[in-house]
Each structure stands twice: as structure tokens, then as C-alpha cells.
Amino acid sequence: MKLTFITALGLFLISSLQTSAQTKKTVAKTPANSASSIAAGQKIYLQYCLSCHMIDGGGVPNMNPPLINTSYVKGDKIKLIKIVLNGFAQNVDIDGQSYSNTMPAQTALTDQQVADVLTYVRSSFGNKYSAVKLAEVKAAKGGKKK
Numbered sequence: 001m002k003l004t005f006i007t008a009l010g011l012f013l014i015s016s017l018q019t020s021a022q023t024k025k026t027v028a029k030t031p032a033n034s035a036s037s038i039a040a041g042q043k044i045y046l047q048y049c050l051s052c053h054m055i056d057g058g059g060v061p062n063m064n065p066p067l068i069n070t071s072y073v074k075g076d077k078i079k080l081i082k083i084v085l086n087g088f089a090q091n092v093d094i095d096g097q098s099y100s101n102t103m104p105a106q107t108a109l110t111d112q113q114v115a116d117v118l119t120y121v122r123s124s125f126g127n128k129y130s131a132v133k134l135a136e137v138k139a140a141k142g143g144k145k146k
Contacts, residue, residue: 034119034131041120044113048106049121057125063101065094068125077118077132081140084114111137 045053052064059066067073072080072094087105091098106114115132122129 034123037116037119037131038123040113041116041118042124044109044117045120045124048109049117052101052103057121057127059099060101062098064103065092065097065099066125067121067127069127070094073122073127074129077130077136078140080118081114081132081137084109084118085137085141111141 053059053067054064057067065072072083083103084106088103091100093099109117112134114137115134118132121127122132
């Protein structure tokens with residue numbers, strides 16, 4: 001019985017070490033602050049963005065633009081931040097497609113939440129773009145605190 005218990009304990013420890021090593025490899029690919037920002041951003045996206053940009057980031061044709069590899073998502077971060085902060089009420093062509101729905105300013109979001117949700121968008125839906133930093137959101141606002 002002692003031998004069975006010791007064998008089971010040994011197998012458990014080996015399994016735990018392998019799982020821990022795999023987790024460390026996965027986390028090592030994403031900086032800790034980016035990983036937590038992405039997780040926080042996903043929650044914000046599901047609450048504020050999902051209804052227009054859809055669960056897969058595909059948007060709604062001719063109304064709400066997709067967030068998948070578009071020039072707006074991969075381009076100038078300050079421009080993207082300002083859209084979230086100030087809204088967008090123009091007809092716009094994005095990568096050859098026209099979109100006409102108004103995006104309201106997301107005034108309920110803190111600067112950190114804006115950074116988190118845009119980090120999520122820029123790293124999800126097949127996107128692989130750099131994180132949006134809190135300092136960039138503050139710079140886009142002209143240094144005003146929220």
C-alpha cells in the first residue's frame with residue numbers, strides 16, 4: 001500500500017511539474033501586464049463592444065466595421081484611442097468597405113479600461129499588434145485624467 005501511495009504521489013508531482021512548465025512557456029510568450037490587460041480588455045469588450053463589433057470582431061457589413069486586421073486596428077494607436085474616447089459619427093471607408101453607423105463615445109470607461117480593451121482588440125481576432133499603454137491613452141486625451 002505504501003508503494004502504491006508513493007508511486008501515485010510521484011506521478012502526481014511529475015504531472016504537476018510538466019503542467020507548470022507548460023504554463024510558464026505560455027505565459028513567457030506574453031508579458032504579464034499584457035496578459036492581464038488582455039483579460040481585463042476582453043471583459044470590457046463583451047460588455048461594451050460586442051453588440052456592434054460581434055463576438056468574432058467581424059462587425060456588421062455597411063454599419064459597424066470589423067476589428068480583424070483593419071487599417072484602423074493595426075494603424076495609429078492614438079487615432080484608435082480617440083475613436084473610443086470621442087466616438088465616431090462619420091461615414092467612413094475602411095479597407096475598401098463603407099460603414100455608416102455612429103459609434104458613441106465610451107465615456108464610462110477609465111483610461112486603463114480604454115487601454116485594456118484596445119490591447120484586447122489589437123491582440124485578438126487574429127490580430128497580433130502591440131499593446132495600448134495607459135500613457136498612450138493619457139497622451140491622446142492631452143494629459144487629462146479620468
